[in-house]
Amino acid sequence: MNKKVFLGALTVAGLAAGASAAATLDDVKARGSLKCGSNEGLAGFAAPDANGVWQGFDVSLCRAIAAAVLGDAQAVEFVPLTSQTRFTALAAGEVDVLIRNSTWTFSRDTDLKLDFKGVNYYDGQGFMVRSDIGVSSAKELDGTTVCIQTGTTTELNLADYFRVNNISYEPVPVATNAEGQQQYLAGACDVYTTDISGLAATRATFENASEHVILPEVVSKEPLGPAVRHGDSEWGDIVGWTLSALIAAEEYGVTSANVSELSANPTANPEINRLLGTEGELGAMIGLDKDWAARAIAAVGNYGEVFERNIGEATPIGLARGLNAQWTDGGLLYAAPFR
Amino acid sequence: MSTQNTHPVAYVRREMLDPAAPPPGQTGVIRWMRENLVSSWFNAILTFVALYVIWYVLSGILPWTLNGIWNATSLNDCRAIRDARGLESAACWAVINERWLQILFGFYPTDDPLLARLFHGEALAAAGGVDTVFNGGLNATQRIEFVSAMKNQTSNGLILFFGYWRPMLALLLLVVAVAPVLYSSLPRSMLLFSLAYPFVAFFLLWGGSVWLPVLVALGLVACILIGRTLASRFGMLGGTLGGLLAFLLIFMNPLSFLGITGVFPLLPTVQGVFDSILPWGLAAVSSDQFGGFMLAIIIGTSGIVLSLPLGIALALGRQSSMPLIQWVCVAFIEVIRGVPLIVWLFTASLLLNYFLPPGTSFDLLLRVIIMVTLFASAYLAEVVRGGLAALPNGQYEAANSLGLDYWKSMRLIILPQALKISIPGIVNTFIGLFKDTTLVVFIGLRDPLGLTNAIRATSEWNGIYWELYIFVGLLFFTFCFFMSRYSMYLEQRLRTDHR
C-alpha cells in the first residue's frame, strides 16, 4: 500500500502523531503522556496559570488518569478544544480523553460514536440575571435577551424550555464563556444562561457579585463527564474506573494525606484494600499495576478534595456540593463496588 | 552685448540690490500653514474638523493609557489601586506585564536547565544538581514546583533571552535567511543558508535529534545529485526516474506492498546509526506546545515558503498550452480562492484526517500548515501569473530563438525576471496570510487571541480585554506595517517607467 509508504516518511519526519487505532492505552504509554481534551478556559474547571500550568476541576481528573496510567500526574498534554471542535477531535484521535464539561446525551453517546464513562459533575442549566430587574423565576423572563454559548446543549434546552412555556426571547449567541460574561456585564443581554456551575464560576469573578442572582429554575439535566472514543473499551474502563476510584476514595475516607499510609499495609476494610491494591488483582484486570488508584489519589486527592480545592465553597467559585455529594450524604455520587 | 553696457546710462542701476525679505505671511511656518491647512474656507473647515477629531480621540485614550497601572497581581488589585489613586479610568497594563511572554510564545517550554544553571545555581545545587532535577531524579510534580519557584524569581527579560533562546535564535536566523532574497545587494552565496534555513529552524523549534534534519537535507541533496548524474548520462527521462527512485529508497519503503519492511526507508536506519554514535540533539517539543505570536510567525512563514514551489507550478500550469493541465490548475486556484480561509481551517480541523489514509493522523498544527500552504499557493499563483504576464513577449521569443527547451527557458530567462517583479506581491500575500493566522483561534490553536481567552479565563484576569486586544493588535501592526513599508519601497525601486 502506497499510503503506508507515505506515512512512513512522515513518521520519520517526526511530525506525525500516533495512529489512532484501538489500543489507546498502548499509545499513551508509548508516548509517555496523556492527551487530554480540555476547555479553552473556564475558571475553576480548566485554565492555565502564568507559568502555563493547567489548574482546575476537570484538569485534576486528567492528572489522576495520568497518575494512574503513567505514574506521573504532570505527564498530561492539555489540548484546548472549542465547543465546536471537541467531539471531532476526540473521534479523530487527537486526544485520548475528553474532559471538557461535556454533557452526556443519548445522541452524543450513540450517533457521535463517543462513550461517556461516568459523571464527574452533575449540573443543570440555569439562568443568571441582575437582581435589580426584579425577576424571581425563569417564567417571568418573557421578552428578554439571553446570552448563550453556541455549539452546546444549552442552546437546544433553551429553545425547548421557552417554547414549551410559551415565552418569547431573543438569543444572543456567544462563542466563549469570557465573551458571554463581557456581554452580560455590559448589559447587552438581560440573562446569561449556561450550566449552573459555569454561572457560579463566572459570577464569582464579578466586581459586584451580589448584584447578580442565579434563578432557582434548573431547566435541564447536564451530567458532565469524561468521554472516550467508541470501540476502545479497555481504555474506557481505565478512565471510568479512575473516576470511580476518586469517588470511592472519598466514601471510604481515603485522602491524599493518608493514602500512602493506607496502601502500605492491608487495612481492616477490604474495599479499601482492593481499591489501593493491597488485596486482589484489580489493577491487572484493566491493564495497570496494582497501585494505580493509590497513585491517582495521591496525586490529586479524592473527589471531595478535588472539588473543595478547585470549585468548593472555600474558593472564589464557591459551589456547594449539592447533587455532587456522596450518596450517603444525599447526593448522586455512587461509585460501583471495587470487587 | 557687453559693449553697450560700457555707455553709462543714468537711469540704469549699475549694481544689484539685495533681495527684499518676503512678506511675513509668505515664509516659514506661517506660509506652510497657509498653504497646507487654511488655503481656502473649505480647507480651513476641514482642518478644524480634523483638529477636533484628534482632540476627541486623544482626550479619550491618553489619560486611560498613561494612567495605566503596571504592577498588580489581578484585575481586582488593579481596580483597588485605581480607586486608591482617585482615577476615573486607568488601563490595567499589569496583565501585559505579567503575561507578555505567554502572548509571545504560548506554552512553548523554556530551557529550564539553562536558566537554573545561569541564575539559580545555588538553588539548583540545593535541590541536587541538574541531573537530579531535570533528568529523572525528581518526579514531574516536584520539578514543576522547582521551575515555578525559579521563574517567579527571574525577570521576564532574562527568561526571554535565555529561556526562549531557541525560538529567538530561529527568528534571528530567519532574518538572516530572508535578507539575501529581499536585498539583492547582499552576496548570492547567502542564498545557500536560506535554503538550509528550514532545516535549521525545524531543529531549533521542534528539537529532537540533530541528525534528522541533517539527514533529510542530505537525502534531498543526494536525490538531486543522483538525478543530475544520471541525466547527463542517460538523458532527462533517466535522470528524473533515477532521482525519484533515490527519493523512494531514502524516504519511503517501496517494498511495503510486498510486505517487506525493515530495509527501507534508508533514512531512519542511517539516523539510528548516527544517533547511537553521536547522540546530539535538543529537548524535543511537541506541536501542541506551540503558541502565541510565535505560532503566527511559524504558520505565516512556513505557509509562504512551502507554497512558493506549488504556487509557481500552478502559475506555469495556468499558462500552459495543454488544456488538461490548464484546466486543473484553474479549477484548483478558483476553488481555493473562492472559499474563505476559515472554512478551509475548519476543513483542516474537522475533515483533513478523513482524506488521509486510515490510521494516519497528523497533529493539528501540521494540518493547519498543510491547509495554509495550499491556500497561499493559490494566491501566490495569481501573483506569479501577474509577474509572468508583465514580461514582454520578446523575452519568451528570445528564449525560444536560442533553442532553449521549456524548462530551461523558464529557469534561465523567464522565472528569474518574473519572480523578481513578483516579490512585492509575494510580500503582500505574506502580510495578508500573516494577519489571517489569527483565525486559527477558532479551531482551538493557541494564537495570541486564543491566549487572551485563556488569560481571561483565570480568576485573576477575568473580565479584562481592552489591554489584551490593544497589545495583540499593536504586535501585529508593528510587524505588518514594516513589511508593507518594505514592499512599497521595493515597488518603488522596481518601477522602471518614468512618469
Added chain:
Amino acid sequence: MAEATDPPRESFRLSQLLYDARYRSMTIQVVAAILIMLLLVELVDNTVTNLAALGKDIRFGFLWSTAGYDINQQLIPFTSQDTHARAAVVGILNTLVVAVLGCILATIIGVLAGVLRLSSNWLVARIMTFYVEAMRNTPLLIWILIVFAVMTEATPQPRDFREGGSASLILWDSVAISNRGVYIPRPIWAEGSMLVVAVFILSVIGIFILRNVARKRQQDTGQILPVFRLSLALFFLPTLLAYFVMGRPVTLEMPELGGFNFAGGIQIRNSFIALWLALSLYTSAFIAEIVRSGILAVSKGQTEAAFALGIQPNRTMQLIILPQALRVIIPPLISQYLNLTKNSSLAIAVGYMDVRSTLGGITINQTGRELEGMLLLGIFYLITSLIISSAMNFYNSSVKLKER
C-alpha cells in the same frame, strides 16, 4: 532535373511519445490525467474507509430534520421547529445582507478616504494615511472584536433609557442606540401606500430616462441640461405629492421601551452592526488605496489637455478623469468585494448568525455531519465568488482598450 519527392514517411515509434514535441504534450496530459484520477480515487477511498471505521456515512437527510435552535436575526420566519435546511437559508440570507451592505458602506468610506488622502490639507491627508495604515496592518479579527467591544461597552443599556436614566432617544425620539443594537422606526403600510411606492419607483425610472435624454441632447446639440437639480426634484416631489394626496398612508412605528427591551420599530442587532462596521472599515482602507492609485494613474497630461480645451474642472473630473480612473479602479474593487464577502464568515467572532454559524456551526455540531455540512458551505461560498468574479470578467471585457 531533379524530381521533387515526398520525404520518406517515418513509421511511428514509441519513443516519439517522449521526444517528439507533437506527441509529448499528449503523453504528459495522459499521464497527468491518470495521476489526478488516482489521487481522487485515493481520496474518496480513504474518506469512505475512514467514515466506515467511525460508523458514519454520507447522507444529506439531516437537512430535513428539526433544527431545534433559535436564530435571532431572520429575514424569513424561522422557529426552532423548522428544519436545518431552512436554518441554512436563513444563514445564507444573513451572509448576503451583511456582505451587500458592507460593500456599499466600504465603498463610500473608501472613496472618501482615498480622495481625502490626496487632499491638499496636510492634516487631513495625514489622518487618512494613519487610518489606512492602521486598518490595513492589523488583523480583521481584532478589529471585529474591538468594534464589538466598543458597541457593547460605549453605548447605553436599554434600562438607561428609562425615566431618570442617562440615555435618551435621538432624532426626535425615533432612533435608540443601545448596546443591544440600534432601534429605528418601522414603516407601517396602510391602504394607498402602494400607490406612493409606485410613484416613487416611477420617478426613479424617470430620473434614468432624464439622464439618457440629457446625454443624447448634449452629444447632438452641445446643450447641457441641469441634470442634477432636475433629478433631485424628480426624486422627492412626485412622491411627497402622492404621499399627501393619499392622506399620509405610511406611518412610522416608533421604538418604545417595553419590559426588558425596546418594543416596536426595527432592531438592527449589535452583532450585525459590529460585523458590518468592522468589515466596512477594514475593506475601506484597501479601497482607499485602490481609489488613490486609480486617480494617480491618470496622467496629469489628461487634465492639462482638458483644461487646454477649456473644459471646466468638475466636468473634467466627470468626463476625462473618472472614466479612465474607473478602468483601473473597478477590477481590484470587485476583488475587494469578494474578499469582504468571504471575510463575513468571521461572523463567528461576534455571534452573528451567518451561514457559517448556522449550517457550518450549530447544525454540524448538533448532527455530527461535518463532511456534508462543510461541503455545502464550501459550495455556497464558491458559487457566490464565482458569480462576483464573472461580473468582474464581464466588466473587464467591456472596458478593455480596443487594441489594434
